Amino acid sequence: MAANYWASTQRRHWLFTREKLAEIRESFKEKDKVAHSQFPLPDQRLLNIYFSQQLIKLGKRMSTRQQALATAQVYVKRFYTKNEIRHTNPYLVVTTAFYLACKMEECPQHIRFVVGEARGLWPEFIAPDVSKLGECEFSLISEMSSQLIVHHPYRTLSELQPELSLTSDEVALAWSVINDHYLTDLPLLYPPHVIAVMAIIVAVVFKPSQTSFHGSAAPLAGAMRDGGLNILAALSDKNGSGPPARIQRLVAWLAESEIDIKAVIECTQELVSLYEIWEQYSEKHCKELLGRMVKTKNLDK
Amino acid sequence: MFGKSFPFYNSVAGFYPQSTDSRRPPGTGYTSKVRVRDRYHIVGFISSGTYGRVYKAIGKNGQKGEFAIKKFKPDKEGEVVQYTGLSQSAIREMALCSELDHANVVQLAEIILEDKCIFMVFEYTEHDLLQIIHHHTQPQRHAIPAAMVKSILFQLLNGLLYLHTNWVLHRDLKPANILVTSSGAIRIGDLGLARLFYKPLNSLFSGDKVVVTIWYRAPELLMGSRHYTPAVDLWAVGCIFAELLSLRPIFKGEEAKMDSKKTVPFQRNQMMKIMEIMGLPTKETWPGIVSMPEYAQLQSLAVSRAPGHFSRSSNLEGWYQSCLKNNGYFANASAGTPGADGYDLLARLLEYDPTKRITAQEALEHPYFRSGGAISANCFEGFEGKYPHRRVTQDDNDIRSGSLPGTKRSGLPDDTLMGRAAKRLKE
Numbered sequence: 001m002a003a004n005y006w007a008s009t010q011r012r013h014w015l016f017t018r019e020k021l022a023e024i025r026e027s028f029k030e031k032d033k034v035a036h037s038q039f040p041l042p043d044q045r046l047l048n049i050y051f052s053q054q055l056i057k058l059g060k061r062m063s064t065r066q067q068a069l070a071t072a073q074v075y076v077k078r079f080y081t082k083n084e085i086r087h088t089n090p091y092l093v094v095t096t097a098f099y100l101a102c103k104m105e106e107c108p109q110h111i112r113f114v115v116g117e118a119r120g121l122w123p124e125f126i127a128p129d130v131s132k133l134g135e136c137e138f139s140l141i142s143e144m145s146s147q148l149i150v151h152h153p154y155r156t157l158s159e160l161q162p163e164l165s166l167t168s169d170e171v172a173l174a175w176s177v178i179n180d181h182y183l184t185d186l187p188l189l190y191p192p193h194v195i196a197v198m199a200i201i202v203a204v205v206f207k208p209s210q211t212s213f214h215g216s217a218a219p220l221a222g223a224m225r226d227g228g229l230n231i232l233a234a235l236s237d238k239n240g241s242g243p244p245a246r247i248q249r250l251v252a253w254l255a256e257s258e259i260d261i262k263a264v265i266e267c268t269q270e271l272v273s274l275y276e277i278w279e280q281y282s283e284k285h286c287k288e289l290l291g292r293m294v295k296t297k298n299l300d301k
Numbered sequence: 302m303f304g305k306s307f308p309f310y311n312s313v314a315g316f317y318p319q320s321t322d323s324r325r326p327p328g329t330g331y332t333s334k335v336r337v338r339d340r341y342h343i344v345g346f347i348s349s350g351t352y353g354r355v356y357k358a359i360g361k362n363g364q365k366g367e368f369a370i371k372k373f374k375p376d377k378e379g380e381v382v383q384y385t386g387l388s389q390s391a392i393r394e395m396a397l398c399s400e401l402d403h404a405n406v407v408q409l410a411e412i413i414l415e416d417k418c419i420f421m422v423f424e425y426t427e428h429d430l431l432q433i434i435h436h437h438t439q440p441q442r443h444a445i446p447a448a449m450v451k452s453i454l455f456q457l458l459n460g461l462l463y464l465h466t467n468w469v470l471h472r473d474l475k476p477a478n479i480l481v482t483s484s485g486a487i488r489i490g491d492l493g494l495a496r497l498f499y500k501p502l503n504s505l506f507s508g509d510k511v512v513v514t515i516w517y518r519a520p521e522l523l524m525g526s527r528h529y530t531p532a533v534d535l536w537a538v539g540c541i542f543a544e545l546l547s548l549r550p551i552f553k554g555e556e557a558k559m560d561s562k563k564t565v566p567f568q569r570n571q572m573m574k575i576m577e578i579m580g581l582p583t584k585e586t587w588p589g590i591v592s593m594p595e596y597a598q599l600q601s602l603a604v605s606r607a608p609g610h611f612s613r614s615s616n617l618e619g620w621y622q623s624c625l626k627n628n629g630y631f632a633n634a635s636a637g638t639p640g641a642d643g644y645d646l647l648a649r650l651l652e653y654d655p656t657k658r659i660t661a662q663e664a665l666e667h668p669y670f671r672s673g674g675a676i677s678a679n680c681f682e683g684f685e686g687k688y689p690h691r692r693v694t695q696d697d698n699d700i701r702s703g704s705l706p707g708t709k710r711s712g713l714p715d716d717t718l719m720g721r722a723a724k725r726l727k728e
Contacts, residue, residue: 004467009400103389104396106496111386134384138414139331141387141395146412148396149497 005191009147014078016188021081028084035086039293042286045184045277047085050286051076052183054094054121061117064098065107066179071150072101073182075140081188082143089299090290091118091125096136104148124291125300153178156196164200164253174203177271184274190267197259198267204250333415340364340413341422345693352391352493357425357693367425368410372418382417391419394493397469398423404678405460407480407490426490427483428688430476430541436688438548444628447637448673450545452680453479455670456487457538462661464489465531470498472529474537475514476544485679498529515556515571516540520582521655523568523575525594532655535664539650546639547624551578567598576603578620579651580612587654617648642669 005011016024025044029036041047052073059069075097079088095118102109111130118126126132141148157174160166166174177199181187186195254261294300341358348355353374360366373391398409398421410422430453437445457479464471471478473494480488519536522529543551554571576582581603584591590599603611621644625631630638646669649659659667670676677683 007402099386100392103387103392108389130386131384134386135331137387138384138417141392141412142331142333142414146395146399148392149400 005151005193008149008151009145010149010151011191013145013147014074014188015191016081018185018189021185021188024081032084032086035084035297039086039289039296041085041289041293043277045274046281046286048077048185049183049274049278049281050283050290051090051094053283054091055098057121058095058098058118061120062109062113064102064109065105067152067154068101068105068107069098070152070154070179070182071105072097074150074187075101075144075148077185077188078144079140086293086297087299089125089294091122091294092132092136092300093140095126096133096140099133100137100140100148104150125294127300151192153181153192153196153199156193157199160196160200164250166200166203170200170203173206174199177202180274181267181271184270186267186270189270190263194260194263195267197254197257198264198271201250201264202268202271204247331414333413335411335413335415337370337413337415337420341368341370343370345695347691347693352388357691358422369423369425371421371423373421374418384417387419390493393495395419395421397492397495397497401464401467401469401492403460403463405456405487405489406463407488407492423490424482424488426480426488427691428481429490429691430479430481430545432691433481433688434476434544434548442548442628444630444636445545445548446635446684447630447639447643448677448682449680449684450542450639451670451673452485452677452682453481453487453545454538454542455665455676456678456680457489457541458661458664460487460489461534461538462665464495465534465661468497469495470529470531471495471534471537473514474534474541475517476541479541481680485677485681487680496529498531515554515568516550516552518568518571519655520572520575520653521589521593523572524590524596524599525565525567526655527594530655531660532658535650535658535661536655538661538664539647542647542650543624546621546628546630546643548628551620567595569598569602572599573602576611578616579653580615582653583613589654589656615648617651618644621647639669640672642667642672645669 042050055069055072055076059072072094076094079093079097095114099109099111099114102114111133115126115128115130115133119128154175157171157178161171174196178195181195181199254264340360340362341364342361344357344359346354347357347369353372356370356372358368358370360368373387395412398407399412402408407426408424410424413420413422433445437443461471461474469492471489471492471494473491474489478489478491480490482488517537517540519533522533540551552571552574554568554574557566557568557570559565582590582599590596593599625638628636630636632638632640646659646664646667649667650664652658
């Protein structure tokens, strides 16, 4: 339900195992081998980054609230568990997800304004006709079975802030870790509270001063790989001695809570892998491949 | 009523979408994977409102049972219907109904998006409180049995508790929106105005200016509060409780319309109706009132009347006692009586100060529900009478229906019309 994650459609219908997700994507490939060989696309993880970045760009133009942007991110991911990318105009899907999420998160934007701003960003992929977006909205809602309420980790983060006496720097860092998790499959793989705890651990273990978080993710990825995972491994070992008091307190809290520590560790690894693959990411390359696909297949018409 | 063999299932003009998809090349555009016409026979028209229309349907092709299908009308642009983006309230209702699941909240079967229309398919409910209250005034007044009132109220509060614990405000509770199944189960319906209220991004006030049919509107909203709390729904429950007992809306004010500048006017007449029974709200009984946007308006209203026109204390108990007397609620009468506990609960629901108003949880634990026998989950249990079935018509002429507010039900006047009819009778 709306406030109860455990009874939510998110938990019941939109939580996948890695295997299931891989299977879905493989089945798309099986169903349309021609399109897959004709239109090679970057690695799914790179596409994830690309779509998220495009959404963020659109959001920035319209000064949107983080919550609406996060919901739009999840809509795009859900939609592409039901549809082969090669059958869609991803720019229209991203724009529509944004438009729909703004309504759902109570900060509605006029359809003409959204189309106008999207055209400012991707003039060659978005038609001036608003009915295209209206039509895509039907498709999005239908594919998501009208299950539009999304639970985000931000809420858990603010709830845990006093309980774990997190500093404002730590909250800020955890917040940006949560922002980053939308660049991965994580929102489809783990419940929001697991993501929030993962973000808190990353924030407490790696002080914000240690690294400039955005832009150069590489040092953080390295640090997390080498040091962070050892600490995480120590979480399951209650008698582990070594980590400083602040981290020990977090460990004690984690031990008392019923958080799935294994899941938290897996999330951290996924994030490490994001920061690693980010080094290979080229926006231009993604744009070219997607552009060729959309244009050749007339998906923008 | 209509059986499965009802022959005119396809006669309701304008329900089914015209099939235009065939001209489209495959692979482009949106085509529904499920088609309304493949799953439902439409047996007739139930009601219409600004959002669209409601139809009665029966399932086909293995789909069993009766349904009420709410069809949201697309905005019309000339002859050709275009996609123009869905309204926020349609989105809210779709999202909330897909998420909610409770015995006292209307049950959604599915949502079909087809040919630019939204079809929300709900379970069919034979009755609603507006229709039940109306029936008890015909041909002459006869009280709704006290045990039935108690069951209705308990189920209503139970559904409301579920909504509130899940951070959903209904915001438009009124008799027409409280549905009743033929087995006497209460279902809170019409979540078109419902909203989530945890950490609202915008003030809940912004966006929709007018919320809650005026007779059931809480005093803090009338006083211009921009802050909605679950308490607004409990005020409405209080009004509904009073109406179930007296068979008339307790505060039947006249709505001041929005002026050309689209500013929300002070609902002077509605506030006056409340004060005539509840007395003048004061800063002693409702400390927050002095900081309400319409406080000055309220004071000028109080001064404009003769001294003593509005009592400083509540007259609700007097209203309640004469209501019991006029409607034949006595301990030894067949209708039974809601008694002193009923009054206490009513007074707590109709508490001016929203911070002191009873919550759904507290109301369910009130002595009113604990005294007397067990409360039946079937509000009709032990009731001898029979209510007429929901009227379903075959006429679906597209009367331009946007001019009147709220839900208009065929064969049954809506609140506005009933108000007018009652007035005409008095005159």
